[in-house]
Amino acid sequence: MRADAFLIIVFIVLLAAIVSFSVYYSIDKVPDIPIDSGQQVSQSISTEDKATDETMTSNPHELVFDHLSDMYIEKTVYDTLAEIRSVLQICDSDCGNMPQPIIALANGTAPAVINMYFHGTPVRRFRLPAFQIDFCVIENPGDVIIINQWLEVNGTNSVKYLIPPEYEYPSREYDRCRILIANQSSEMRYELIKHPGKHGTVYFISINFSERYNNFKEIVSRFDAIAEQQSNIAGKKTSPYYVIAMPAIFANLLGDEGTFYRGDNLITINYGCREDLVNRKDILQGTFAHEYAHILHENLWINYSHSSFFMEGMADAIAIYSGFRNWENVGLFDQDILPGCSYLPNPEVPHTLGRCIFKHLDQEGYLTKEFIYNLLHPDRIYNLTSCDIYLQDTQCLNELKVLFEYSSGQNMTSFIQTEITP
Numbered sequence: 221m222r223a224d225a226f227l228i229i230v231f232i233v234l235l236a237a238i239v240s241f242s243v244y245y246s247i248d249k250v251p252d253i254p255i256d257s258g259q260q261v262s263q264s265i266s267t268e269d270k271a272t273d274e275t276m277t278s279n280p281h282e283l284v285f286d287h288l289s290d291m292y293i294e295k296t297v298y299d300t301l302a303e304i305r306s307v308l309q310i311c312d313s314d315c316g317n318m319p320q321p322i323i324a325l326a327n328g329t330a331p332a333v334i335n336m337y338f339h340g341t342p343v344r345r346f347r348l349p350a351f352q353i354d355f356c357v358i359e360n361p362g363d364v365i366i367i368n369q370w371l372e373v374n375g376t377n378s379v380k381y382l383i384p385p386e387y388e389y390p391s392r393e394y395d396r397c398r399i400l401i402a403n404q405s406s407e408m409r410y411e412l413i414k415h416p417g418k419h420g421t422v423y424f425i426s427i428n429f430s431e432r433y434n435n436f437k438e439i440v441s442r443f444d445a446i447a448e449q450q451s452n453i454a455g456k457k458t459s460p461y462y463v464i465a466m467p468a469i470f471a472n473l474l475g476d477e478g479t480f481y482r483g484d485n486l487i488t489i490n491y492g493c494r495e496d497l498v499n500r501k502d503i504l505q506g507t508f509a510h511e512y513a514h515i516l517h518e519n520l521w522i523n524y525s526h527s528s529f530f531m532e533g534m535a536d537a538i539a540i541y542s543g544f545r546n547w548e549n550v551g552l553f554d555q556d557i558l559p560g561c562s563y564l565p566n567p568e569v570p571h572t573l574g575r576c577i578f579k580h581l582d583q584e585g586y587l588t589k590e591f592i593y594n595l596l597h598p599d600r601i602y603n604l605t606s607c608d609i610y611l612q613d614t615q616c617l618n619e620l621k622v623l624f625e626y627s628s629g630q631n632m633t634s635f636i637q638t639e640i641t642p
Contacts, residue, residue, distance in 0.1 A: 280484040281460070288339045289412040296484040297423060297462050301412070304425075304466070307473050309344035309374070317342060318362040318375040325394050326353045328384035330402035335378045336469075337409045338425070342377035346469045353394045358382070370472060397467075397493035410467070418444045420461035420485075425470060427494055435497060439465075439504060446509050449542050453589050454516045454596045461512060465489045465504065479507055481514035506549050509539035517596055527604040533574020534595060541587055550575050556583045560611065560642025567609040577620070580639040586628050594627035611640050 280296035288305070320333075336343040347370045357365050364375035373379055383400055386392065399406055413424040417440040424436060443463065451458040462485055471478025471490035478490040489507055491497055513535035524530050539545040547554050551565065552575060561567070561576035581587050602623050607616035617636055624632040 280486075286412075288341070289414075291412075291414060293412075293414070293423070294421070294462055294486075296482075296486045297421075297464060300464060300482060300486060300488065301423075304464070304470065304474070305338070308338065308346065308470060310338050310341050311344065317344060317377060318364045320359075320376060320378045320380050321357065321361060321365050321373075322359040322380045322382065323365065323371075324356045324358050324382040326355070326384045326389070328382045330383050330385070332381045332383050332400040332402055333378065333405040334381070334399055335405065335407050336373075337377065337407065339411055340409070343410075343470075344377050345372070345374045345473065347372045347472045348469060353384075353389070355394075372473075397469075398495060410470075415440045417441065419447045419458050420444070420463065422463040422465060424491075424497070425464065425466040426497065439497075442505050443508050443512075446505060446542070446544055447512055450509065450512055450516060450538055453538065453542060453592055455593050456516060456596070459515050460485055461515060462486045463489055463508065465491045467494065468492050479511070481511045481518075483518070485515055487511040487515075506539060506545035509542060509544035510535045513538040520596070520598065523598045523601050525601065525603045525605050527607065529570035529572075529574040529607065530577075530604055531574070532571045533576075533578040536571075536575050537578035537582065537587060538592060540582070541589075541592060547575075547579055547582075552576070552579050559639050561640075562609045562611075562642065573607065573609050573611075577640065580635075581624070584635060584639060586624070586630075586635070588628075590629075591627045595623075598623070599626055611642070617641065 280294065280299075282295050283292040284295050284298050285291075286293050286298055286301065293301070336346055355371075357367070362375055364373060365379075366372040366374055381400055383394070383402055386402070392398070394400075399408065409427060410425050411428045413426055413428055413436070415422045415424065415436045420440075420443060422436070422440050422443065443461065447458050447461060464486070466478065466488065468477070468490050471488070474480075474488065478488055480488050482488060487508065489504055489511070491504055514531070516538070517531060517534060521531070536545065536550050540547060540550075550571070557564075557576070557579055559580075561573055564572050564576055566572050578587065581591075602619045604616060604619055606613040607620070611617065617640065620640065621632050621636045624635065
């Protein structure tokens, strides 16, 4: 019996060793993942080979590897960057760049060339604003220059300008971004620069210049402060955010000047020119405050019957109440406006109606923290689909009245009759 027991024990030990050996060598080894900027990286990311398609994850906040920038970024950022790069027609040296066009500004003769790159790769499509002085397209091989309200380049990353002497245009109004230098070729080498903050991450598509001469950290700190303050007003936990901030020459190709809330906590912002990033610490704060407000009420589209005018107006109202924007920034005067909305500029734009309604609420003293909190925590679904700029529809006016009474705790009949209805 003792011999049998001994054999059984030996058999069990050998079996356990074999199982352990098999399990050990059947497990895929996951190498250490470099963590960029102190951010946590999910171990579910495969790093066997950087060439592996890492966009298969369905989690928009999971980090994936971006080959062009050589860093890990959130999938929602990765997908949007792929769209931006496609619009910009970024390609390698074999992509068939068209010959260089030539544009003369105010009969200028001094050559000034710009060559556009993103992470060292040619950018073959970009826009420049229409010049405030006379210009003439002298050579346009392959029709790469498209003239509308913008001057669009489509098909080459290199453009030659002939610019006038600086003494003729000392303010250089034809070149607000200061990218044209007489008798020189300017290499516009943009990169994706990552700056994490406390609550989110900002990706600047920018020329990488010394931190001594940029305000990236200050901008991210302001975004964090905005996120905290507006979340506090909303009575919500501070939501994470991701921002892609890009120059106007790229952003304007995306429509609506390139500034959107794109869902999944991602915002794209048009920052204008490089000099704007250098010289203004408060740049983008109003725009970010508006777009971050969309993150706070993202789940309320059903409650407000998918009424974009109301959501846009509420986003501006939150940004203005929290002190990061004013009514003049959104096309209205800080002083009181007249009853109604249809007389305002651009009445066909949904933003106009929403801003008008919330401007009336603000000037009558209803725009308080409690009011905004209740708007962001509605008691039911409000059908606002019949509202238009004329504000005559009975169902619309009744729904607004009931909503505002719930939000303010006051009778809003007089407000609707004297302020909203012209």
